[in-house]
Ligand SMILES: Nc1nc2c(ncn2[C@@H]2O[C@H](COP(=O)(O)OP(=O)(O)OP(=O)(O)O)[C@@H](O)[C@H]2O)c(=O)[nH]1
């Protein structure tokens with residue numbers, strides 16, 4: 001969903017955008033999207049024809065990454081179109097937390113800008129910058145929290161100020177207390193996440209850091225470069241040119257170009273408004289317009305003055321005229337407010353949570369010897385998930401097939417062995433029987449021979465007997 005567009009006003013100081021109004025009634029139809037992988041064997045068309053409701057109207061679009069998007073308009077009520085309203089209700093009940101840090105040399109208008117941004121005095125301005133004699137030894141960190149309310153929406157705002165920054169005699173280590181404060185906040189959130197009741201963890205992490213650049217008109221100072229280099233991995237950096245009302249438009253344009261070149265040269269990351277696939281042209285235009293103004297040339301003034309044409313504005317009065325804070329032709333305050341408060345506060349918090357804090361957490365855990373399983377964090381797309389499942393299924397089938405083959409081969413080998421054994425036994429029996437038969441045959445033959453012999457001997461005996469009997 002596009003963020004609500006800012007409503008800059010040159011006349012009204014309180015031009016903050018109204019919170020989104022919850023939809024009173026559910027719309028009759030609401031476009032729905034679902035992703036279908038092309039790699040799936042089921043084609044989107046098949047899926048569509050399988051849709052039970054004849055009331056849904058659908059069309060299929062293929063996008064660049066090989067995924068088809070099915071758009072369906074549901075004409076009957078499902079109810080999820082009311083989710084933004086539910087979200088709105090919950091947000092209003094719970095309120096919001098926002099922690100912003102301001103870093104910059106003394107007297108550049110940090111306190112004034114915060115008061116101008118949130119339309120309330122935050123801390124009294126310091127009487128005068130430090131003299132070299134009274135210069136502090138370290139940068140101190142001051143945190144001021146307040147709960148503010150606008151049209152029923154509560155914001156628990158914490159401003160972390162860094163007085164003393166740039167005032168030291170030796171500013172070499174000026175970044176240390178600032179970075180360590182940011183990291184301590186990450187640490188306490190990490191500790192809170194590991195406690196039993198995580199719902200009670202307060203988010204004290206810095207969501208945005210406004211870095212004030214002195215309006216010198218030259219280029220970034222070595223101190224600015226060093227501090228921003230140390231900070232950009234830990235916070236969403238938003239560089240601003242302080243007190244830009246003391247520079248002419250031409251000077252500001254040239255100074256901005258030089259700062260942008262310096263940031264690029266030193267590879268310093270600054271917060272960029274995120275771009276989404278479904279951004280409308282208007283929203284894209286707004287984002288481009290905001291980004292084109294970085295570093296924002298700002299003017300801070302919390303007091304109201306009357307213009308010659310009778311308007312009451314927040315601004316600064318000079319003999320040559322009035323600089324209006326909320327006038328986009330005079331300074332970039334409106335654009336800064338759009339980025340920080342009106343349109344991208346949630347994105348600043350999201351980036352802090354999902355990228356800056358996650359990186360810090362991972363580094364911390366790795367330093368503690370806990371290795372990270374990257375596969376846990378990989379993006380899960382339906383097509384790759386299906387591909388993964390298919391590969392797993394294939395592997396399972398292959399394993400099953402190999403196991404079955406092994407069992408089959410084992411069984412065949414066993415059978416073969418058994419057959420071989422019975423064949424050997426048969427052979428042995430056959431041999432034995434043959435030998436037996438041979439033996440019997442031989443016995444019979446010898447018996448036969450014996451009988452033959454006996455038979456041949458017999459008639460002589462008979463004849464002799466006969467002879468005897470005849471004589472007697
Ligand atoms: N010309 C001009 N003066 C400003 C602007 N913003 C603030 N001032 C003045 O600059 C002086 C210092 O402002 P602060 O807001 O106290 O500055 P700071 O950066 O908070 O200073 P420290 O707290 O000392 O670090 C005040 O007199 C402001 O009125 C601006 O945009 N333009």
Ligand SMILES: [Mg+2]
Nearest residue numbers: 110111125126
């Ligand atoms: Mg201050």
